[in-house]
Amino acid sequence: MIRAGIIGATGYAGGELVRLLLGHREAEIVWYGSRSYVGEPYASVYQNMFQIVEAECLDDNMEELADQADVIFTATPQGLCASLLQEDILKKTKVIDLSADFRLKDVKIYEDWYKIKHASPQYLSEAVYGLCEINRDQVKKARLTANPGCYPTCSILSLYPLLKEGLVDPATVIIDAKSGTSGAGRGAKTDNLFCEVNENMKAYGVAAHRHTPEIEEQLSYAAGQPVTLTFTPHLVPMNRGILVTAYASLKEKVSEETLRKIYREYYDPEFFVRFLPEGVCPQTKWVEGSNFVDVNVKLDPRTNRVIVMGAMDNLVKGAAGQAVQNMNLMFGLDERTGLMQAPMFP
Amino acid sequence: MIRAGIIGATGYAGGELVRLLLGHREAEIVWYGSRSYVGEPYASVYQNMFQIVEAECLDDNMEELADQADVIFTATPQGLCASLLQEDILKKTKVIDLSADFRLKDVKIYEDWYKIKHASPQYLSEAVYGLCEINRDQVKKARLTANPGCYPTCSILSLYPLLKEGLVDPATVIIDAKSGTSGAGRGAKTDNLFCEVNENMKAYGVAAHRHTPEIEEQLSYAAGQPVTLTFTPHLVPMNRGILVTAYASLKEKVSEETLRKIYREYYDPEFFVRFLPEGVCPQTKWVEGSNFVDVNVKLDPRTNRVIVMGAMDNLVKGAAGQAVQNMNLMFGLDERTGLMQAPMFP
Amino acid sequence: MIRAGIIGATGYAGGELVRLLLGHREAEIVWYGSRSYVGEPYASVYQNMFQIVEAECLDDNMEELADQADVIFTATPQGLCASLLQEDILKKTKVIDLSADFRLKDVKIYEDWYKIKHASPQYLSEAVYGLCEINRDQVKKARLTANPGCYPTCSILSLYPLLKEGLVDPATVIIDAKSGTSGAGRGAKTDNLFCEVNENMKAYGVAAHRHTPEIEEQLSYAAGQPVTLTFTPHLVPMNRGILVTAYASLKEKVSEETLRKIYREYYDPEFFVRFLPEGVCPQTKWVEGSNFVDVNVKLDPRTNRVIVMGAMDNLVKGAAGQAVQNMNLMFGLDERTGLMQAPMFP
Amino acid sequence: MIRAGIIGATGYAGGELVRLLLGHREAEIVWYGSRSYVGEPYASVYQNMFQIVEAECLDDNMEELADQADVIFTATPQGLCASLLQEDILKKTKVIDLSADFRLKDVKIYEDWYKIKHASPQYLSEAVYGLCEINRDQVKKARLTANPGCYPTCSILSLYPLLKEGLVDPATVIIDAKSGTSGAGRGAKTDNLFCEVNENMKAYGVAAHRHTPEIEEQLSYAAGQPVTLTFTPHLVPMNRGILVTAYASLKEKVSEETLRKIYREYYDPEFFVRFLPEGVCPQTKWVEGSNFVDVNVKLDPRTNRVIVMGAMDNLVKGAAGQAVQNMNLMFGLDERTGLMQAPMFP
DSSP, rough: OOOEEEEESSSSSHHHHHHHHHTTTTTTEEEOOOGGTTTTHHHHSGGGGGOOOOBBBBBBOOOHHHHHEEEEEEOOOOHHHHHHOHHHHHHOEEEOOOTTTTSSHHHHHHHHHHOOSSSSSTTTTOOOOOOOHHHHHHHHHEEEEEEEOHHHHHHHHHHHHHHOOOOOOOGGGGEEEEOOOOGOSSSOGGGHHHHHTTTTOOOSSSOOOTHHHHHHHHHEEEEEEEOEEEEEEEEEEESEEEEEEEEEEEESSSOOOHHHHHHHHHHHOSSSSOOTTTTTOGGGGGGTTSSSEEEEEEEEEETTTEEEEEEEEETIIIIIHHHHHHHHHHHOOOOOOOOOOOOOOO | EEEEEEESSSSSSHHHHHHHHHTOOOEEEEEEEEEGGGSSSHHHHGGGGTOOOOOOOOOOOHHHHHHHHEEEEEEEEEHHHHHHOHHHHHOOOEEEEESSSOOSSSSHHHHHHHOOOSSSSTTTTTTTEOOOOHHHHHHOOSSEEEEEHHHHHHHHHHHHHHHHTTOOOOOOOOOEEEEGGGOSSSSSGGGGGGHTTTTTOOOSSSSOOOOOHHHHHHHHHHHHSSSOOOOEEEESSSSSSSEEEEEEBBBSOOHHHHHHHHHHHHTTOOOSSSETTTTTOBBBGGGGSOOEEEEEEEETTTTTTTEEEEEEEETTIIIHHHHHHHHHHHHSTTTTTTTOOOOOOO | OOEEESTTTTTHHHHHHHHHHHTTTEEEEEEEEGGGGGSSBHHHHSSGTTTTTOOHHHHHHHHHHHHSSSSEEEETTTTTHHHHHHHHHHHEEEEESSTTTTTTTTTHHHHHOOOOOOSGGGTTOOOOEHHHHHHHHHHHHSSEEOOHHHHHHHHOOOOOOOOHHOOOOOOOOOEEEEEEEEEEEEEEEGBBBHHHTTTTTTTTTTTOOOHHHHHHHHHHHHHTSSSEHHHHHESSSSSSSSEEEEEEEEESOHHHHHHHHHHOOOOOOOOOOEOOTTTTTOOOOGHHHHSOOOEEEEEEETEEEEEEEEOOOOTTIIIIHHHHHHHHHHSSOOOTOOOOOOOOOO | OOOEEEEESSSHHHHHHHHHHHTTTTTEEEEEEEEGTSSSSSHHHHHHGTTTOOOOOOOOOOOHHHHHHOOEOOOTTOOOOOHHOOOOHHHHHHEESSSSSTOOOOOHHHHHHHHHHOOOOOGTTTTTOOOOHHHHHHHOSSSEEEOOHHHHHHHHHHHHHHTTTTOBGGOOOOEEEEEOOGGGGGOOOOGHHHHHHHOOOOOTTTTOTTHHHHHHHHHHHHHHHHOOOOOEEOSSSSOOOOOEEEEEEBSSSOOHHHHHHHHHHHHHSSSSSEEEEEOOBBBBBGGTSSSSSEEEEEEETTTTEEEEEEEOOOTTTIHHHHHHHHHHTTTSOOTTEEEEOOOOOO
16 A cells, blocks of 8 residues: 655645545555645535545645655655755655646756746656656656656647657647646636626737746657747636647648548557547547546648647646556556546536 | 447547546547438547557447447437437446436426426336436446436435435525536537637526426435426536536525535535535536536525535536446446546646 | 726726626716726736736726715725725715625624624614615615625515515514625635635525614615614536525415515516526526526515525626616616626537 | 618527627617517517617517618528528618628638538628728628627737738637637527536637637738638636636747837727736626727746737627627718727626
8 A cells, every 4th residue: 555645635635636536546645745735624625525534634744754664755845856856755755746846857947937946956867757657667667757747648649749750840849738727726816806806808918828838858868859830828717628729730741641641650559548549639628527638730732831739637637636546556556556537517 | 347338429528538538547439329410430530549549430220239339328419319218228238328328216397397298208207317426326236327417417416415414495596507518519609609608607497497397306305205407508608617606595594604514414425425615605616627517605694595506517417427427336336436537727 | 988997996896887888878987996906907916807907907096086986885894895985985976885894774883793883873764775766766866876795686676665665574584595606805815725725615694684674674664663683695616697596474374376476566666686487496697697586586485485596696786787877877877777788608 | 870681680699789789879670570589579598678779679580680771690500691682782771791701712622610501602702801900991881780790890800910910820829718608509408407507617619619710810811821820719607707818939039018019009999908907817708898809918938928818798899799880881971980888887
């Protein structure tokens, strides 16, 4: 039984981790960390857990946690995990960080985009970028896994075969992404009130969103050359779900059938990436509550452009589900353990 | 392994049955019945089941189904199950009917409210009303279970202790219920279009909804006297969830603490009914995707009235989940098997 | 041209006042008061007003405002209007208070339910309860109008004929009300975040909501005897709209046709109350953006109970629209001036 | 007083025309055409118009209509207007067609994309494309105006200055558009049911949507050269609103300030196009119910790409509002007549 501790258990991603780990037959939660609710029953914050979780919220004491847990999940704002991490902790326990602290290898890029000083850059080289489908082997051996961002997970998996195979010109990649509102977190901000989000849609962070360098870094590895791209996120009036629509120009003419064949080669072996039948567009609702990413590709012969679409649940494959998938790999389990739920519809 | 057949597998309740049975370790689905989609892959109708369900939709052949299945679920419009049922079938297999055909013991009341002739009234006395918390022992022995309606499940469980204990005047019971739109089914009607339901709320079926006699019959058994009540359903712009707010006048003064004590006695032993802490109002989102009913009670001392609130997922405890709970009982399993999912939030 | 000043112009009710007054040919806004945004352009808070409103937000200086405005609207939390009001101000200008400060005649009841000390009880007797359809003549002569609460407006207009005509037993009145989320205001609270409200429904303030005594007081006047009732509000995942479903037992048998005739007598002369055709249930969407209240009544002969339904836009007839209607009356205009917009659908 | 007839008055665009014309002081509706509801009171279809519209629905008799009306709006599926139009009609009355029949000058392109034969191609050269901000002078003289599509209106106005000024490479234009569900019409289709759309998002018509050639034709006029582009529409769970996010590569380096200056030159004189302040992203809710299009532009210096955003109400500026604006121009009125409503928020 893997003893799991969660720091930040009362955010939306933390709450989803609790839901998933409760259904995981090889794991148990030993620490519900939440600085804001120390001493309160967890189920009084998330009433869905009434009579399911009896525990109270604890503070973010990572040293004590390291003694009690085999794995620590940090589902906290940027900077916290980096500020608490020490060799002592990593010697005792594994860490899966759901924040951005260890996703970017270049500390300067991190500090430029996140506007904070990195408190433990010495672990950047060791940290494994936990996009399981791409880095499965490294994750298996990791002590410290950087759980990918929600937008990056969906964007990278959607575009990966195109760049890995060198089919498209990296300079033409544009990612237009749409996210449900749980991605904005549980902080009490006017912008995230029901009446401000409902019946509304907007872009935000245009040409400036912090997931941009993360996507670029990973796609650069795939392409074998630096990729600079345009990424535009949008806020959508729904709780969960990310939809990515990405565009890229083909280097030379390729048939849609060839494109489909390549995607099948990449994703038929992957349980959590479902490459959809021809003509079926991914819908966020079809993956809700599950760890699946649905992907499809369409050729626009008039412009010689490829349009790739990806849909996933931002709290599952985009956060807590992928974290559990990483945990499974790090502890030698089947990566699907605890993640076999069918999506819920409607 | 229980072999389960579903007639009406492409309605919303049928789809939910599929989702739940897929996660049930003692059952397997052997028949995806859907007259509208015969021959089409089930996963082309419910794309969430892509790469999970490989089967095609089959016709509503109940005789053939009886040979292949240990249990048949009928998630179909009123009248169909009654028209197909025969002794031959019941000798070979168990039937759980999610329609209203076998819920009312009095065929005249059925025909008055449903405006159709009952095709097999001879099974009315045998059929067990499958509200597990109340009729658990009969369900265990049943060949034919009438799975309760969504509104009745939530209404009856909310009010049951009050009437069973004779605390309230049955003539004063009023049930004001609110339901998400999946309760209206998947038929293509203008009234259920997104733009007609969204940002809108209305009552419907006022003083005439067909769940009224079902609630009255069951509460009459509890009260030991005939109960006639007012029931008003409302349509709410959300996918899932039923919220019941019910009112009744106390026969004599009772303290809120006494009321709470009585509810605890009834529901502390029940896994799927969660009697909430004082002052916490049930919310539909806190039970979404799960088989829980959350209940609370509040005394209004100014009017000597009790206000009872109940919340549940109409597709789970209000339909497919309760059907699985009934199946578990009918086959001697722990009734919670396959129904332990924590609610999903947000 | 009526010069209007608004204190609290950046709340949702204040914003709606701005929208309505901008379309009012006899009024102009001279003061956009908002303590939180002093000095900021109003259109930077409410971007819908970009290039429409050029003014900046001003402080809540009621004395200075009284010199500049013919009428002051206070769309502020309870207590503020009472604390600022003075004879000097009322000599210079008229005041329409959208808070609850002057709605209840009995200061003790106000202080009991609102838990604050009333700062100017000397104006309680003078203040007119501005439910125009009922108190039209007094409003015309008022210096100080207490604009009714949203729930009370819809509840009272729905039930008024029944109590005025003595048809129902006042002790049996139950009001089950449902409101869109704008009624909760624009404060940044976790409970009002999109992800907490969306796909969710709950009761709140059960047996304790502060609109209860307001409804009781007005219905007592109608009934000519004290009315004590049960009022239960619910939060619904939509921006705008209140739906009231109210129940009361008939003193003696009355036909539905008689009930309909009585309602027609009361409401045929009223432009803003639309008594709907038989069998048509009010829907909040059918009145959105307008000052209408849609009402209908249904007899439940099985229980001898009347079910009354009312729907309105909580920000218009429930707040800003009624305030403008009151202003029109106080300044001798046709009460419909600036309020003739047809509801917007969908 | 302009006598207006509407064919297709019970679709969503037709209903919005009714709402707007009812508030237009120079127009009156003389014909509510709706083949599906002939003989039924209009207000029984759209209950929001109860006690506002007394008329019954009439058939689609364009010849008789031409005798009674000064202007005919056709808010009907593709093909109908073209099939009914004749010289006799155009001699008696003006026609504003909200369908696509007269938007494309090249009949072959129309027939290729719409898969129907054009019944009156002889009027294609006469018809004026009614995007008022661009073709204002021709609209003033038109007998027959082709009211632009919803996506084209928002897309073209967002991109126009870039192409007209030759700042971007036309081959790089990509339009990623998002629409509320009213754009899908009021037909009773499973895909548009509340439960299928709510909490969901998807692309549709990828590389194949029929608004593509319309956008291309108009942007080609602006660019002075053929423009071939990629256009991807998406369905969003909201009633109203279109958000366009468009991408194009600059031919040479231009500062954001220069871009902003150019946009200001184009749109400062335009009442209905609001070029937003730097850093403010358009939101669909900020224009709801109004005829405004909110536009902003952002330079992505890392990729030398321009990102343009546009938001409007698809039923107003994207359909009925623009039709009224066209009517105003065709009858010599101020184009803003009847269209001065401030957007409604929230």
